[in-house]
Amino acid sequence: MSQAIVFVHLFNDCSGSPKVLAQVATALSGKGIRTEMLTSSWGDGPLRGIADTERTVFYRRSENRYITLFFDILSQLHLFFDCLRYLRVDAVFYINTMRPTGAMLAAKLMGKVVVCHIHETSIKPLLFKKLLRSVVSLCASKVVFVSDYLRKVEGFGVDDERVIYNAIAKSLKPKRDKQSAFGVLMACSLKTYKGIFEFLNVASALREDQCIQFTLVLNAEADEINEFFQDVEVLGNVRLLPRQTDMSSFYADASLVLNLSKPDEWVETFGLTLLEAFSFGVPVIAPEVGGPTEVVREGMDGYLMDSSRVAEIAEKIQEVAHDRSEWERLSLNAAKRADDFKLSVFDQRVTSLMSAKLRAL
Template identity: 45%
Template sequence: MKKIIFFHLLNDYSGSPKVLSQVIEAVSSKGADVELFLGGKGGDGFLSSVPCVQRRYFYKRFENKYLTLLSYSLSQLMLFFRLISYRKSSTVFYVNTLLPFGAALAGKLLGIKVFYHIHETSIRPKPLKLFLRWVVERCSSKNIFVSHFLADAERFPAVESRVIYNAIPQEMARIAAHHTYHAQPNDKFSVLMICSLKAYKGVGEFVKIASLAVHNKQIEFNLVLGASDSEVAEFFSGISRPENLTIVSRCEDVVPYYQKANVLLSLSKPKEWVETFGLTILEALSFGVPCIVPPVGGPVELVTDGKEGYLMDSSQVEDISARVEFLQKNPEVCFRLSAAAKLKSLSFSVDNFESSVLGVFNER
């Protein structure tokens, strides 16, 4: 197999580095010569222990969005010049997300094939997104999209493209396969949301939904955030937290939360951030957990309204709270949704994901 050099901007516990770690593991297991260029000095994330040589390049985030944009631009300029020493060969530059454009420009200049794995559509400011699309149009040899929605929303007619759905890691899939969903009315009914600490992810809406259900002592809410304790403290300073809400920061192992969950909420605000797939949704489905998700974007390819869960806009906090209480009081509905959820998750197997990824590199 070819030498593959992967590029990613920020290592954390979000979806795009998690998927990239799976790609790296898949090609490494087949004997590929692999390197990873990763932005920033350190920090924990899904890419921290992937089986390949890691090389760091400059990138730093700031509270000020203009400083962050300047830092990002400088990071890509430095990455571009760092890659000039590479020469045309059987190497492939694999750019994860639209952001590491310095690698794509260097690959184009050097005559190296550039593959893009595109995860996002909600990029701001708009001029940045237009520029990043321009780079893809001129530099990419092949695009991989995480959903048909994203492939349609961000189509590049001149670039060969394919959809490869994300999959959950093999070990998580094994645990999920042996998990039995419970929805007993006398136990605590657990409502789960796992996301990054961003307002557009619906964190505030989750708190409101929990507040609306605080009278029902049988329902508990768990919010698992990809953020540090200090970031969580700063975000929630001045925000009243209901007593039925537990907030967990920077959790490496989310399996125990799926195992106790009765329903998963995904509350991204479509006007600010459109979910292009929803890896936490797929993870929940694999554990047989019904999901309430946005009615637009990639989640619609995972959940059919009334079958594996429900399609509801995050602004409908009263309706979502009422739906949660309905599920808590009607375990037979939960079991029906759970069975369909588990069945649906089987369509997104690790084997399908890995064979599709390997097929991308084996194509001439």
């Protein structure tokens, strides 16, 4: 009987969850077990070129909710029947997010070990979320959460549930030669619940301050962005950019990174952009609920503020932008905080998670 770890993720884009799965797959490679990656051909994310074998699964998105639902049903059916090929393979299924239900059900039917890596909590509608949760509860042998907050609100009652914080590949020394302009960066999906309009409102509040410039990098194509903002006034102190395959230069040029997700619509369960900012010695402003509270130390490497407090956020940005010593203190602390999320620690925890199965194989 052949042996494999099968990684499953639906949409291979540049968001946080595929980045984390790429790190998991890298950590488990070279262990003497064949690795296989099942993901969509749609998307230009980080899941290519990691596993020994790659298989494409059907996945599409649409602005029409009914078409999206139809595509989702098709993708789950495709996943279910495609995964049945592993009936005679001694395989562990590593499922990323709650959504690949077809793979979970097929693995359960075949009697395989199922590990679910959970990143999300804000799934709508509620009935859909309940369906996803029921499949995870039925199929999962092990569950990994990206934060303790997520474990507490989404626990499934599985015997082996643990928290493995996301990690960054490396920490870089803070840049001390920041230009005269104070760069405020936010990178997020093209969704209103990510605080896009709050970001524009903060920029508008500081439009008279020539020293502060804003950059918004959206996980979308240029035509999608143009359509979204066609009736929205974007001031001259804001730069809008489409999806980027490498964000390094943006973090390197930033002085402050924002995460303005609206907690009443979308609770951040970790906030990988915060950690990426820390790796460049960039302080942050993030929501005061959810996973960011486990990453950001209030007043040390950033601030925890509700995105609805636009005036207060703008005031805090201006305060830090014009106090060089305060920015340097935050920056140094941010770089030190990044060391708490080293990739080596992540690799060790992922390997420990799979150790019993790895020994058996």
